[in-house]
Amino acid sequence: MLLNTAFIRFCYLLPVLKGVEAHYGITPAMLKLPQLLQQDAMMLVPFTEVAKWLEQIEQLTGDAGFMLKIQQYLTLSSLEVPGNWFLSAPDLAITFRRINHGITSFQSGASYYAQQSGKILKWCYSNAFVKDRAKSHDSLRVAITLLNAIKHYTGNNHSLLKVRLSGSPSKQLETEALFGCPVSWNAPQTELWLNIDDLLASNSDFTYVPEPIKTAIPMSQLENYLNMPQPTDTPKVLYEMVNYSRCYGFPNVDTVADLFDISRQQLQRRLQKLGFSFTYLSGYILCNQAIKYMLEGKDPAEIASLLGYANAHSFSRSFARFRQQTPTQYLKNLKNKKPL
Incomplete structure (x- = not known):
């Protein structure tokens, strides 16, 4: 499959x-x-x-x-x-x-x-x-x-x-x-x-301006252009499909299976072959998305809502499972780190 x-x-x-x-x-x-x-x-x-x-x-x-x-x-x-x-x-x-x-x-x-x-x-x-x-x-x-x-x-x-x-x-x-x-x-x-x-054919409105040697673009924005998976890269395709499923509520097996146009059982068997459980995969993806939102300046309460968690406590508990610290602690550490 x-x-x-x-x-x-x-x-x-x-x-x-x-x-x-x-x-x-x-x-x-x-x-x-x-x-x-x-x-x-x-x-x-x-x-x-x-x-x-x-x-x-x-x-x-x-x-x-x-x-x-x-x-x-x-x-x-x-x-x-x-x-x-x-x-x-x-x-x-x-x-x-x-x-x-x-x-x-x-x-x-x-x-x-x-x-x-x-x-x-x-x-x-x-x-x-x-x-x-x-x-x-x-x-x-x-x-x-x-x-x-x-x-x-x-x-x-x-x-x-x-x-x-x-x-x-x-x-x-x-x-x-x-x-x-x-x-x-x-x-x-x-x-x-x-x-x-x-x-x-040339653009008549074009004005030549020497480009700077270094182009200023935030790393978080650069990442947005680099996260496009190839259709046959199954792990990355799964990652992005689960992430997209957030648009319809907290990710669940049935929603993602419907997006792939396969049965729940087929998706679960595929995940098992790849060594994933849906619970772990979705938690990992939501954790990464949470960090992306943090880098954009969003606070934990807003992030919990955007990710579809029932409340901030549920989000904090899930985040700590993957990062060994709460979202508040992680965000505090981010702010305390000095830029290179």
């Missing part, structure tokens, strides 16, 4: 949610998105959850082409990247490379890469973890996001040579009008075809 799962950061979905709310009046609450998730833009969300939300948006809007209506919201500028790193490059070629490599910190199980054929460059996106109706929406989501990145350098009137989209056809005329070129569907991957010379 495999527990392969892909994740995407909530901030990479926020443009869709903001656009849907602005255009259709459909709020995250109407989609039953958990409140805790909305408070942490860097939270990792299983892509299976995202697929459900995309299909639900189509049902609520009654519009299979809702991504087309919110195209102005689908940009990379909304990602929490210092200095708007993706789109602050002097030309499209550098941004192209940054997106292909850097987006792995925001989405796992998917590939962004280039294929070249003569003077034609195909900007490709492949995602094996999306199926059914959600495949069309996800393909359009990424294609429009990449299109907006291209137009950031080439101008709003720029047209592509050809676009291939995954999933079943939807709103053919409107889609071709948006991309300014022929569009085909049911492709094995998403492809945006452009002239290779377009990579030389």
Whole structure:
């Protein structure tokens, strides 16, 4: 039994949610998105959850082409990247490379890469973890996001040579009008075809400023970009799935099994093979998350509530099991330590 799962950061979905709310009046609450998730833009969300939300948006809007209506919201500028790193490059070629490599910190199980054929460059996106109706929406989501990145350098009137989209056809005329070129569907991957010379297009607003040798970024923030597990890294996938399950209350076996779409017994057998018990695994994860919250300046009472504990005493007892001191003692020691 495999527990392969892909994740995407909530901030990479926020443009869709903001656009849907602005255009259709459909709020995250109407989609039953958990409140805790909305408070942490860097939270990792299983892509299976995202697929459900995309299909639900189509049902609520009654519009299979809702991504087309919110195209102005689908940009990379909304990602929490210092200095708007993706789109602050002097030309499209550098941004192209940054997106292909850097987006792995925001989405796992998917590939962004280039294929070249003569003077034609195909900007490709492949995602094996999306199926059914959600495949069309996800393909359009990424294609429009990449299109907006291209137009950031080439101008709003720029047209592509050809676009291939995954999933079943939807709103053919409107889609071709948006991309300014022929569009085909049911492709094995998403492809945006452009002239290779377009990579030389520069950002007219770019101002060269020498970058500092050292970039100031808090270690706790840096960790947010490094915690993306690969789909086949089962221990890390388990860790992030349990952590995500906090959004629906205190972690329990049944909730996590449902997220993996397996039975409680199957999950427990898998944990046993890995040498874990669910109680230990969830306690360990919550302890680590508690320390992350401490580094962000939150106090133990607030942390206990955020982690879903019944009360501060239960949180303190669980934390002490893993750190041999109470949260208050740990936080006091953190504050007393002098920086190197």
